[in-house]
Amino acid sequence: MPISHSTPSFVAPREAREGDALCLQVRDLHFSYPDGHSALHGVSLQLCDGDKVALVGPNGAGKSTLMLHLNGILGGRGEVEISGQRITRDNLPAIRAMVGLVFQNPDDQLFSPTVFEDVAFGPLHMGLPEAEVRTRVDAALEAVRMSSYKDRLSHHLSVGEKKRIAIATVLSMNPSILVLDEPSAGLDPRARRTLINLLRELPITMLVSTHDMKLVEELFPRTIVMDEGRVVADGLTSEILENENLLTAHGLEKP
C-alpha cells in the first residue's frame, strides 16, 4: 500500500548545552562478558530530547552490548543515566518503561501467541489498568499502522510486519527513548521503505544501530561511529559520511 508522506522535518543536530533536557547520558562505560571477552572500553555519549541518532560500526564493535546497557539488562562499570536517573536495582522497572529496546530478531521480541498480547505485555507489566492497556495497545498499533493485525498470530506474519509489531510492543510503554538494533536488516525494499517512513514520523528520541548507511543518510542528522568497544566519532551525519578515511578505517562505506 503506497503511503504518501510530507517532506521530512529534520531536527538540527546540536551539542548538549546547559539547560537542555538530557535524555540519555553514558559516561566511561566498560564491560566484559563472563567468558572474558571485553566488549566496551570506556564508551561515553549523550542524547538530548528529540535527537534521532544513528549508531554505526562493524560487527563486534559493541553496539548491541551498549544497547543492552541502556535499560539495565547488562550492568558494566561506568555510568548510565536516563533522564537524569542513574540505573539502580530499584528503578529498573521505571527505566525499562522509559527506554524502549527493540531487538534485532523480531522472533525474539515477539514471544506471545497473538499480536495483541505481545503489545499489551509491556503496559500490563507496568501495572496499568485494563482500559489504559487497551488504549495504549490501540495507539501503538495505530502508530505503526498495524491496527488490523491485533488478533493475528505472530508466527503468521512476514518479517516486515513482525518488525513493525516489535516496535509497537515498546511504543505501548510510552518510552521517552527508543533504542533499535538493526531495524532494517533482512527487509525487502518496500518493507524497508515503510519502516523508514515510520521511524521518521515517530516523534520520539531515537538511538538506532544499523549497517544501512543509506538509512543513516536519509533519517539521522547525527551519527555515532563505534569500533572495538569505543566511540570513534560522533557528529553531524553529513560530515561523517564525507570523511572517507574514517569510514574506511572502521569498515564502513559511503552510501
Place this chain on the structure above:
Amino acid sequence: MHFDAFDRYHEKESFIHHLDPRVKVVITIVFIVSNALLPDGAWLAFLLAWLFLLAANALSKLGLAYTFKRSLIALPFALIAITVLFSIPGKALFTFQIFTWNFTVTDMGFLRFVSILIRSWLSVQIALLLVATTRFPDLIHALEHLRVPAILTTIIAFLYRYLFVLTDEVFRLLRARESRSAATTGKRSGGGVLWRANVAGHMAGQLFLRSYERSDRIYNAMLSRGYTGHLYTLNAHEMKPRDYFVTAFAIAVIFIIQIIGRF
C-alpha cells in the same frame, strides 16, 4: 518460511466456533471422563456418545466425517490395550501359538478390548474437534480461567509460539545439509552410517545451542518490557447466557448417557 503443519484450527463461522473456549474445554474434558467411566459393552451409551459427537461435528460446520477422518491416526496408540485380549479371565474364544507361548483370547477380554478402542476413538475425536474450532491462544486463556497453574499455561504458550520457529530452524538445517550432500559422478554419496549419525548428532546439538541462546534473548526481551517473574495477561472472553446454557445442556446429555450406560 512458515511451517504451519501443527496448526489444526479451521476458521469457520459456526455455533461451536463462537462458543466461549472455556465451555468447549469443560465439555471436552467431561465427555472424555464420561467415556472412560462407561462400563464395558455399554453399546447403547457408546452409540449415544457417538451421536453427541456427530451433532457437535455438524454444529461446527466442519462436516460430519471431519473428526472421523483425522481420528484414525490415533488408533495405533489404542493398540497398546491389546494385552487385555489375553489377560482377562473368561470363556476361551480361540487360542494361537507364538514360538512356545500359547495365547488364549477370552470373550471378556475381547469385550474390554473393543470397549477401550471405542472409548479412545470417541475421546480423540472430541479433542480433535476442540482444537479445530478453538484458536490456540483462546485455548490457553480458557486454561488460565479454569485455574490451571500459570507456570503450565506459560510453558504451553511459549511452546506454541516457538514450535514454529524451531521447526523452521530444523528445516533450514536440513536444507543446508541437503544442499551440501553432493556426489561425485560414479560414486555413492554420503559416508558410512557412523559418519551420518555423527552429522545428525551435530545438527541436534546445533539446534539445542541455538534454542538455548534464543531463550536468553527472549528473556532479555521480556526483561526489557518489565517482566519481573510474574506473567500478566488480559482475557477478553466473557461468558454469555448462551454459553452457560450450552454447558448445562451438554453436561446433562453426558449425564444421561452415563445413566443409560449403567442400567
